[in-house]
Amino acid sequence: MSARPALELTALTAGYRDVPIIHDISLALAPGSITTLIGGNGAGKSTLLRAIYGTNRWFSGQIVYRGEDIHALEPSERLRRGIAFVPQGRCNFPSMSVAENLKLGCYTLAARLHRPRIDRVLSLFPMLRTKWSSAAGNLSGGEQQVLEIAMVLVTEPSLLLLDEPSLGLSPKMQAEVFAAVRDIAAHGVTALVVEQNVHGALLVSDTAVVMELGRKFMEGPAASVRDDPRIREAYLGGNIKETIEA
Amino acid sequence: MTIDLAYVLELVLNGLMLGLLYALIAVGLALIFGVLQIVNFAHGELMMLGSFTMALLLPLFGLSYWPSLAMAVIVTALVGAAFYQFFLSRVEQTEFERSILITLGLSMVLLYGAQYIFSATPRMVDTSWGFEGIEIGAIRMTWTRITGGAVALVAFAALYVLLKWTQLGRAMRAVAQNREAALMVGLKPRVVSRNAVTLAAGLCGLAGGALAPIQLVQPGMGQAVIFKAFALVIIAGLGNIPGAIATSLALGMLESWIGGFYDMVWQEGSVFVIMIVAIILRPEGLFQARGMRVG
Incomplete structure (x- = not known):
C-alpha cells in the first residue's frame, strides 16, 4: 500500500477496569475507505471503537493516527485531532x-x-x-x-467511528443512514462502522473485519467476506467458531 | 387578631428576599447534583464560609458592602474549586456512598473548625448602611435586605444567561443530561464538574455574604439552611433549576407568613411537611417535565 493508513492498530489490547475484552488487534484502515466490523454479541466490536476514541481502558499495543501513537490522549484531544465517535444507542x-x-x-x-x-x-x-x-x-x-x-x-473529522448507526431504524431510514455514510466517505473521511445489519453494511463497505471472542478472526474486501461460506453460515445462526469446527 | 395590610406586605417582601437567598443555595445544590450526581452535604458550610468572610472583611474595608461581598464570593468559589480538585474529583459516578461520606465529613470539619476558630457565639454584622432603609407608608425595608434580594435576582439572571446562551453553561447541562454524549462532542467531564462546583460555591458565597448583615452569623447557620435546601430541591425535582427557584420563593414566603402569625416551631417544620407530601404525591418533583434541567 502506498498511502499511509488513516489508522493503524498494532497488537491492541483494551477493556474495562481490570478486564481486557479485546486482545491483540492489529488493523490498518485505508484513507477514505469504509470498513465494517462484524461479529456476534460480546465479540468486542464496541470495545474496539471505544478503545480507538479512548473512552475505555487501554492495556497494551499501539493506536497510530497520523504517525502518532494516541493511546494516552483524552477523548477530547482525539476529537481535536480528527477522530470522531458516535456511540451505540441514543x-x-x-x-x-x-x-x-x-x-x-x-x-x-x-x-x-x-x-x-x-x-x-x-x-x-x-x-x-x-x-x-x-x-x-x-x-x-x-x-x-x-x-x-x-x-x-x-x-x-477524518476518521469516523460509528457504533450500530442503523439499530432500531426502519429499513427506509437504514438505507438513508447507509447512504449518508457512503456520502461522507466519498468526501475522504475514513469510516469504521459496527453494524447489526451485516448484509446492508457489507454492500456499502470496502473492507470487512470479522471479530470473534475479542480477537480479529478474519479481514478482507467486503465482497469476498460476504461470499465466505463461514460468514454466510454464521449469520444464519450460530457463531463462527462452532461453524468452523463442525 | 386584626390583620394589618402593611404588616402583611412587609411579610411578603421579607419572604421574597429570604426565598431568593434560599434559592441561591438550592440552585447550587441542584447544579452539583445534576452535573456530578453528588449530593453536597457541605453546601451549607460553604454559605457559612461566605458569611464569615463577609463578617471578617467588612471592618477591613471600612464597613463598605460591595468589596466585602465580592471577596466573599471569590473566597467561597475558590474553596469550592479546591474542594472539587482535592476530594470530589476522586469520587467515581457510581460511588454514591463515598460522595456522601466525603461531603458530610467536610461539612463537619468546616462547622467545628469554624466553631473552634470563631467560637459559637453569634455575631452581629454591621455595614456602613447600618439600619438605614426606605419607608413607604408604614412599610419599612432596610438597605441590606433590599440589596440582598436584588443581588440574588441579578445572580439568577446571570445564571440563566450562562446556562442558556454560553458554551460554558451549555456544557454543564450537557454533562448532566448525557455523559457519553458529552464525551462524544469533546467535553471534559472533569473540567465541567470543576466549573459547576466553583459556580455553585460562588452562589453560596453570595448568599452567605448577603445574609451576614441580615441574620446573626454563627458556625451552625449553614446547617439550618442546608436541610431546607435539600427539601426544596427534592420538592422541585432533582436537578431542576427553575423549579428550585420557584419552590424557594414559595418557601421564603410561607416561612415569613407562618413566622408572622404563628409560633416559630411551625416555621421550621412546615417545609419538611410539604416535602414529605410532595414526595408521596409527585415522586418526580412538582416541576418534572418543564423548564431548564441540569439532570
Whole structure:
C-alpha cells in the first residue's frame, strides 16, 4: 500500500477496569475507505471503537493516527485531532433543542467556525433544519441518529467511528443512514462502522473485519467476506467458531 | 387578631428576599447534583464560609458592602474549586456512598473548625448602611435586605444567561443530561464538574455574604439552611433549576407568613411537611417535565 493508513492498530489490547475484552488487534484502515466490523454479541466490536476514541481502558499495543501513537490522549484531544465517535444507542442531549445539540457538537471548535460548520451539516441533512427548535428527545429514532452523526460531523473529522448507526431504524431510514455514510466517505473521511445489519453494511463497505471472542478472526474486501461460506453460515445462526469446527 | 395590610406586605417582601437567598443555595445544590450526581452535604458550610468572610472583611474595608461581598464570593468559589480538585474529583459516578461520606465529613470539619476558630457565639454584622432603609407608608425595608434580594435576582439572571446562551453553561447541562454524549462532542467531564462546583460555591458565597448583615452569623447557620435546601430541591425535582427557584420563593414566603402569625416551631417544620407530601404525591418533583434541567 502506498498511502499511509488513516489508522493503524498494532497488537491492541483494551477493556474495562481490570478486564481486557479485546486482545491483540492489529488493523490498518485505508484513507477514505469504509470498513465494517462484524461479529456476534460480546465479540468486542464496541470495545474496539471505544478503545480507538479512548473512552475505555487501554492495556497494551499501539493506536497510530497520523504517525502518532494516541493511546494516552483524552477523548477530547482525539476529537481535536480528527477522530470522531458516535456511540451505540441514543447519544444526544434529549432536553436540548437540535440547535443546541449542534452547537455543543462545535464545542472543540473556534467560535467563528460554528456558524459555517453547522450550515454545512444542515445542507447535508436538511431534515435537521425543519426540526431546528425541537427537543432532541422528541425526534424519531432515525432523526436522532442523523442528529448524532451531524453533531460530530461539524468537527469535520477524518476518521469516523460509528457504533450500530442503523439499530432500531426502519429499513427506509437504514438505507438513508447507509447512504449518508457512503456520502461522507466519498468526501475522504475514513469510516469504521459496527453494524447489526451485516448484509446492508457489507454492500456499502470496502473492507470487512470479522471479530470473534475479542480477537480479529478474519479481514478482507467486503465482497469476498460476504461470499465466505463461514460468514454466510454464521449469520444464519450460530457463531463462527462452532461453524468452523463442525 | 386584626390583620394589618402593611404588616402583611412587609411579610411578603421579607419572604421574597429570604426565598431568593434560599434559592441561591438550592440552585447550587441542584447544579452539583445534576452535573456530578453528588449530593453536597457541605453546601451549607460553604454559605457559612461566605458569611464569615463577609463578617471578617467588612471592618477591613471600612464597613463598605460591595468589596466585602465580592471577596466573599471569590473566597467561597475558590474553596469550592479546591474542594472539587482535592476530594470530589476522586469520587467515581457510581460511588454514591463515598460522595456522601466525603461531603458530610467536610461539612463537619468546616462547622467545628469554624466553631473552634470563631467560637459559637453569634455575631452581629454591621455595614456602613447600618439600619438605614426606605419607608413607604408604614412599610419599612432596610438597605441590606433590599440589596440582598436584588443581588440574588441579578445572580439568577446571570445564571440563566450562562446556562442558556454560553458554551460554558451549555456544557454543564450537557454533562448532566448525557455523559457519553458529552464525551462524544469533546467535553471534559472533569473540567465541567470543576466549573459547576466553583459556580455553585460562588452562589453560596453570595448568599452567605448577603445574609451576614441580615441574620446573626454563627458556625451552625449553614446547617439550618442546608436541610431546607435539600427539601426544596427534592420538592422541585432533582436537578431542576427553575423549579428550585420557584419552590424557594414559595418557601421564603410561607416561612415569613407562618413566622408572622404563628409560633416559630411551625416555621421550621412546615417545609419538611410539604416535602414529605410532595414526595408521596409527585415522586418526580412538582416541576418534572418543564423548564431548564441540569439532570
